[in-house]
Amino acid sequence: MIYSVTGKIVAKSDDTIAVDIGYIAYELFVSRPAEYTIGDSKTVYTYEVLTQDDHYLVGFDSLLEKAAFASLISVKGIGPKTAISALSQTTPDELFQAISSNNTAYLKKLPGIGPKAAAQIILDLRGKLIDSAGKKQKGNPEIYDEVKAALKSLDFKSKDIDDALATINEPGATAQEILKLALKRLRKQ
Secondary structure, three states, X not given: OOOEEEEEEEEEOOOEEEEEOOOXXXXXXXXXXXXXXXXXEEEEEEEEEEOOOOXXXXXXXXXXXXXXXXXXXXXXXXXXXXXXHHHOOOOHHHHHHHHHOOOHHHHHOOOOOOHHHHHHHHHHHOOOOEOOOOOEOOOOOHHHHHHHHHHHHOOOOHHHHHHHHOOOOOOOOOHHHHHHHHHHHHHHO
């Protein structure tokens, strides 16, 4: 296994970067290639994907992002390309917060994650994740369910509720605070 590569960024595309380590350049799939600058020297942490049909390296800007990727691909039905795509639209801390808070609406907005995958991610990973501060993620999984039920009782449509909740991922927020934020977003629609 290759733990990391350190070298100069020499190329990038829509989903990859190339890191020249002096005598060879590695092509790495990354979640956000735009964040890498050609010509910069960089250490990129890696994960090697080896299947019957594929063999490639995935690159990460941080060990936390690598841990988020590894956590996602450990979930039944989530493959490496889906995990990379999902990480392109969120940060590891936001992802972990959504999981610990049972915020399926936030997870469903990520590319390649549908309702079943979001539920499976929460089922498999809730209570097992460590955030960037090195602390086990804590959240109240009932909060988003409470808010969703309250909004349904106010006759908002499920899709509109999910769209509003998908934009809210506040660590430590109470149900009332999340409800207020959701109502603001629903009123703007």
